[in-house]
Amino acid sequence: MSHTLAIGHYEQEEIDAFESQFAAVVLPDLAAMAALDPEQRKGIRVVAYKGHDPFGPLHMDALPALGLIANYGVGHDAIDGDAAGARGIRITITPDVLNDDVADLALCMWIAACRGVMHAAAYLQQGDWGAGRPLGLGTKASGRKVGIVGMGRIGRAVADRLAAFGCEIHYTARAEKGVSGIRWHATPRAMAQEVDDLIITIVGGEQTRNLIDHDTLTALGPGYIINVARGSVLDEDALVEALRKGHLAGAALDVFAHEPQANADLLAFPNVLSLPHIGSATVQTRAAMASLQRANIAAFLAGAPLLSPVP
Numbered sequence: 428m429s430h431t432l433a434i435g436h437y438e439q440e441e442i443d444a445f446e447s448q449f450a451a452v453v454l455p456d457l458a459a460m461a462a463l464d465p466e467q468r469k470g471i472r473v474v475a476y477k478g479h480d481p482f483g484p485l486h487m488d489a490l491p492a493l494g495l496i497a498n499y500g501v502g503h504d505a506i507d508g509d510a511a512g513a514r515g516i517r518i519t520i521t522p523d524v525l526n527d528d529v530a531d532l533a534l535c536m537w538i539a540a541c542r543g544v545m546h547a548a549a550y551l552q553q554g555d556w557g558a559g560r561p562l563g564l565g566t567k568a569s570g571r572k573v574g575i576v577g578m579g580r581i582g583r584a585v586a587d588r589l590a591a592f593g594c595e596i597h598y599t600a601r602a603e604k605g606v607s608g609i610r611w612h613a614t615p616r617a618m619a620q621e622v623d624d625l626i627i628t629i630v631g632g633e634q635t636r637n638l639i640d641h642d643t644l645t646a647l648g649p650g651y652i653i654n655v656a657r658g659s660v661l662d663e664d665a666l667v668e669a670l671r672k673g674h675l676a677g678a679a680l681d682v683f684a685h686e687p688q689a690n691a692d693l694l695a696f697p698n699v700l701s702l703p704h705i706g707s708a709t710v711q712t713r714a715a716m717a718s719l720q721r722a723n724i725a726a727f728l729a730g731a732p733l734l735s736p737v738p
């Protein structure tokens with residue numbers, strides 16, 4: 428009987444690997460667990476989780492032998508860590524392998540926002556160029572003052588890239604991290620007063636919910652806000668209001684508060700670039716994430732140390 432349950436929308440190669448390596452049962456989402464045979468549920472020791480729906484105590488209690496949730500992703504805010512800890516369930520994540528992709532996308536979104544890339548593409552597609560209509564100018568990206576919200580692994584990768592663009596780099600984190608050449612601020616609001624743009628890379632979860640609020644957006648003024656972290660970090664109502672009032676120049680969002688639904692008000696703004704959470708979505712990085720997820724499962728089942736556990 429299988430001891431591994433893979434939950435989420437996996438690529439066919441990933442499903443094949445789960446089946447051949449762990450004889451795993453693959454389900455599309457957490458709700459599908461209800462259809463599992465009770466005897467089968469009792470034997471499950473590992474869940475390979477790929478998703479952003481809340482994985483809570485009821486799901487854990489439905490799998491009484493569960494010992495590991497191997498998350499496909501670095502952010503584990505969807506998994507109730509306290510409930511897992513109370514049940515002796517370990518959690519692993521897939522850190523580092525996705526830093527480059529998420530940071531690359533953050534820079535791509537930031538430059539696209541500054542230079543008005545979406546607007547210029549639409550201008551061409553609509554025939555405005557051929558018709559001789561005027562196209563407004565964009566904003567120079569190189570050399571801007573950029574504040575990074577959260578200086579973890581991805582924040583550092585963003586800072587490295589911004590340095591190559593000659594930017595003045597600021598960051599906010601719970602404590603000063605002593606990163607040379609870049610300036611720490613105690614709060615996003617204090618940082619927003621001193622920078623042109625914000626790039627959000629901080630972890631999601633209750634501790635950071637609506638961290639970027641009305642006051643921070645007001646302090647930012649007419650710059651761009653880029654979010655590649657979690658939709659929950661940015662107060663979407665406050666963002667809509669700031670955009671409606673013209674307080675911000677624009678936004679670029681790869682994440683939304685209620686995925687896979689994107690905020691319809693935000694989608695409607697011409698100066699908002701909206702993407703369907705593609706930060707880590709390249710062939711190379713997804714293969715590395717899947718491989719690390721499986722390596723953690725194999726280590727757990729062999730009784731060996733986990734490769735990338737949540738501490």
Ligand code: 8YV
Nearest residue numbers: 477478499500501502704707
């Ligand atoms: C997702 C992510 O894991 O790593 C993270 O925290 O948000 C992404 O890489 C990916 O979208 C699969 O759900």
